[in-house]
Amino acid sequence: xxxxxxxxxxxxxxxxxxxxxxxxxxxxxxxxxxxxxxxGCNKQTTSLIAVDEPDLLKKLKEVIVPSVAETxxxxxxxxxxRIPAYRDRCFATQDYSAAIENMLLAIVELGYQSCxxxxxxxxxxxxxxxxxxILGVPEDYELVCFLPVGIAxxxxxxxxxxxxxxxxxxxGFGKASS
Numbered sequence: 001x002x003x004x005x006x007x008x009x010x011x012x013x014x015x016x017x018x019x020x021x022x023x024x025x026x027x028x029x030x031x032x033x034x035x036x037x038x039x040g041c042n043k044q045t046t047s048l049i050a051v052d053e054p055d056l057l058k059k060l061k062e063v064i065v066p067s068v069a070e071t072x073x074x075x076x077x078x079x080x081x082r083i084p085a086y087r088d089r090c091f092a093t094q095d096y097s098a099a100i101e102n103m104l105l106a107i108v109e110l111g112y113q114s115c116x117x118x119x120x121x122x123x124x125x126x127x128x129x130x131x132x133x134i135l136g137v138p139e140d141y142e143l144v145c146f147l148p149v150g151i152a153x154x155x156x157x158x159x160x161x162x163x164x165x166x167x168x169x170x171x172g173f174g175k176a177s178s
Contacts, residue, residue, distance in 0.1 A: 006105055011158055013113035017150030022052060022074040026110050033106035037098035040091025046099045047079040049135055063130040068117060072148030076103060077131060079141045096144055103147060113152040118145040
């Protein structure tokens with residue numbers, strides 16, 4: 001798929017997945033794409049854990065309340081380590097966001113679907129920490145997101161987007177491109 005077409009056609013998929021296992025080689029490619037993302041001051045604050053073992057997936061899915069991605073045959077958990085970089089600023093959020101977008105594009109390129117689940121697990125009930133504990137993640141790492149990975153049973157719905165002119169301008173805020 002051509003890159004711009006891939007970017008424009010990628011959608012968040014929240015439906016059911018087919019039972020077909022995701023080959024480890026594909027999970028490696030997806031994670032390599034994530035780790036190839038830029039990193040503020042090259043601090044490389046993002047780490048990843050692919051989970052495809054059914055019993056472990058079941059344990060993780062049991063702590064995700066309300067349930068999402070219950071039928072996904074694999075998931076990639078995104079970890080961050082908050083490390084000061086330039087002028088004591090931390091770029092962990094930017095780092096893992098770039099890694100996630102790279103992985104979402106790689107997932108679609110390889111014929112799978114996914115959705116970025118972050119707010120669902122990082123709120124007050126600390127689902128991300130529960131997931132991290134199941135995976136043996138040290139306390140100085142935060143599990144901030146998971147991406148289900150699998151072949152979709154249905155179609156990903158295209159969200160309604162505001163027009164280009166409502167959100168993008170030239171040479172100043174709100175200025176038309178002509």
